[in-house]
Structure formats: structure tokens, C-alpha cells
Amino acid sequence: MTKPLLFLFLLLLAACGQAETAVTPPVVPANTATATTASVVPTGTAIPTLPPTGTAADAPAAPTAVPTDTPTPLPPTPTAVPLQPVDEIQLSPVVTEGLSLPLYVTHAGDGRLFVVQQEGLISIIQEGALLAEPFLDIRDRVGKDANEQGLLSLAFHPRYTQNGYFFVNYTNTAANTVVARFQVNAANPNLADPASEQILLTIEQPYANHNGGLVKFGPDGYLYIGMGDGGSQGDPQNRAQKGNDLLGKILRIDVDVAGEAPYGIPASNPFVADDGVRNEIWAVGLRNPWRFSFDRETGDLFLADVGQSQWEEVNFRPAGTPGGENYGWNRMEGSHCYQRDTCDTTGLVLPIFEYDHSQGCSVTGGYVYRGQQFPALRGNYFVADYCTGYIWRLFPMADGRWQSDSVLESGRIISSFGEDANGELYVVDHNGGVYQIQSVDD
Secondary structure, three states: OOOOHHHHHHHHHHHHOOOOOOOOOOOOOOOOOOOOOOOOOOOOOOOOOOOOOOOOOHHOOOOOOOOOOOOOOOOOOOOOOOOOHHHHEEEEEEEOOOOOOOOEEEEEEOEEEEEEEEEEEEEEEEEOOEEOOOEEEOOEOOOOOOOOEEEEEEEOOHHHHHHOEEEEEEEEOOEEEEEEEEEEEOEEEEEEEEEEEEEEEEOOOOOOOOOOOEEOOOOOOOOOEOOOOOOOOOOOOOHHHHHEEEEEEOOOOOEEOOOOOOOEEEOOOOOOOOOOOOOOOEEEEOOOOOOEOOEEEEEOEEEEEEOOOOOOEEEEEEEOOOOOEOOOOEEEEEEEEEEEEOOOOOOOOOOOOEEEOOOOHHHHEEEEOOOOOOOOOOOOOOEEEOOEEEEEEEOOOOOEEEEEEEEEEEEOEEEEEEEEEOEEEEEEOOOOOOEEEEEEEO
């Protein structure tokens, strides 16, 4: 990517009708407006402030509801958890050549890593080497006219070894979101069949940015889909809060259905009894949730949401939460009222972690570490900033609050974290590399 294009991508990513039906979420347990927010104060070299991408003119009109006081997060508390020294962690190269704009890496449970490339390719890393032939090539149907479009993610079916199914999220040539299923070649495990595509969902996109893009299976076996608010600035159509619009949401669908229907609606989805809300919706009030993950040991959900002009955030929901959360956008950005002095926070879920744009411009959510290499970091959640390459860890306190620490100043354009079958973590550099988080002694 040339420097001008990369700069444009950074700015867009940072920035980045039907009758209105407001979503009334069900009552959910804590992490509401009184939840703790740990603000990052990274160590090491200070990072210059990046220019904001929105202006007051881009903001939605103030709500007519009677506002309440702005929530005041509790201050972070010192931790008794031993800290893995920063100078003992490094990014060790796995593949640094042969990849074009890699966005995502995942595994199929068999030692291979699969790298999603934005132009429409999925490649395989096997035994540390990039295979010459791509696993999947759908460049003929992927639209790439804008910097946040393209082939965005990949999720293997929980029974992939039996059925060979995997799912992708991409922008088609009409600039709309497509969630589709493909199947591996029965005779060659390193090759998928592009003609096997079954489209599950096509979602119209009003603008070229904030596509979300992640597909991921939860511990319940359902497919979760991250959808951005449709783009522009400030969610001008208030799509993230509309119940009849799939944008600005997390969706949850059942891909294991009999008959001709491309997918089913889980009976436990939170809005199945509400005629005014799309039944696919699991959570609302999100700007661009392009990275989220489930703790492989506990099932807890960590959801990173890219901010608008000032705040990046990570949200948390414990396993077993019934869904229906409202994460607040565009009423709030992080734990702060968006473009207004006060706002109604009733029923909103506030982040456990946020940082402002003096420290970055676009959050890249990661994973809870469950590997063996760093015992002191087990149970810690890793998160980074796309623009600055800073990597932090979050860890829970005994009282249920969260603390954060700077782990590494990577110098990379971090488009994604990855996790292998053993729980070890990887970082994807959008400029063309995959790296493993390792000890400096390795």
C-alpha cells in the first residue's frame, strides 16, 4: 500500500430509509452505566494526537428525551496480579512476504493458519510457510473500491472436520455486505471450492465505510456477525438504534437449519417476541464492531468498537448473558456523551476499557490469552490500536473491575489478532505480515 493510500485508510478507519423503530432492550445484568472504565496510560514514548475525523456538523441532533447526568466511571485500581515484563515479549515473524493487505488470521484446529487478504484471497500458512496456492480466491465477486471494503473475515464451522463448511464476510461489487458459506474441496484440504458459495445474508450499505465485517462462532454454536452503522460520520440516520435495521448491531443466526432457508433464528435471541425488531439482532448501539472474540475457556464476550472523534472502547459481557444489550452509540462514544453535554444513559452498557485519540485512532480487539508460553498472562485480554501499534492487556480485579497495562509498542499496523489451536496469539500487520507473540528468549 502506498503511503497516501495508507494515510487515507487510517483517516477513514478512524472516522469510520425505513420507518424508525427504536430498540427497547431487555433488562440485562451489570456493566451498565455504573460500570468501571479503565483509561489507558501507556508507558514509553508518547504518541502524538491524531486529527479527529468528525465535526459538530456531522453529529446527530440531540435527543428529545430528558437527559440524565453523564456517567462517571470509577477510577482504575492498582492490581495485585504479577505483570509479565514488557521487555520479555516480542512479535516474532511468521510470514512477512507474499501477503497483500492481510486483515485476519484464524485456524481450523489442525495446526494450519488461514490468512484473509482484503482483495479476496484466503491463504494458508502451514509449518511456518505460506502455501503458493490460495485456499480460496473470490476476487471476482469482492468489491474493493473503498478502503474498508473487501474480504473481511473467515469462520470455520464447529464441525468443519465433518462437513467442510466455512463462512466469510465480504463486500460485493455493489458495495453491500455478504455473509456466505463455502465448502472445502473433498479431495484437497488446502483448497476450497469457489463455486460452492451459498449466500446467507446480503445487507445494503448506505456508505463505503463502517462495514463491521467479523463472523465468528460462539460457544453456543451460533454464528455471530458484527455490523457497523453503515458509515458516514456520527451515524446520521441513527441506524445503530433502529430495531428494523441490521446496521450498528451484533447479529446471531443459526446456520444449521434443514430445508431451503439459508439460516434460522435461535429461539433464545432477545427480540424474537418483538415485531418491531429484526429477529437476527443480538445487541445494538455499535459504531463499527469489526473485532470481537469469546474467551475459549469461559465463553465471555469481548467486543471492541471503533470510535468516532475521540474515544475507542472495549465492552465485556459474561457468558450466559441473554443478549439485547445496548452499547450506546450514537448517544455515547465510549463512556462519554457524544457531541452533547448530557445524555440519557438508562439501560446502556458502558465499556470496561477506553482510550482517547491522543493514544491512537482505531481499536483492534483481540483475545483472552489461554496459551502456555506466558503463564502470568493467562486470562488476560489483549487489545491494540490499528494506527499506533500499541498493545495492551486487560485483566479483571477481584472486585469485578478491570485494569490495563501497556504490553508492547509494536510499530505495526495491527488489523487483527489471531489465535491458534493451542491458544497462542498472533498479530496481523495490514502492511503484509503475520507475527506470533513470543518470548524474547525464543
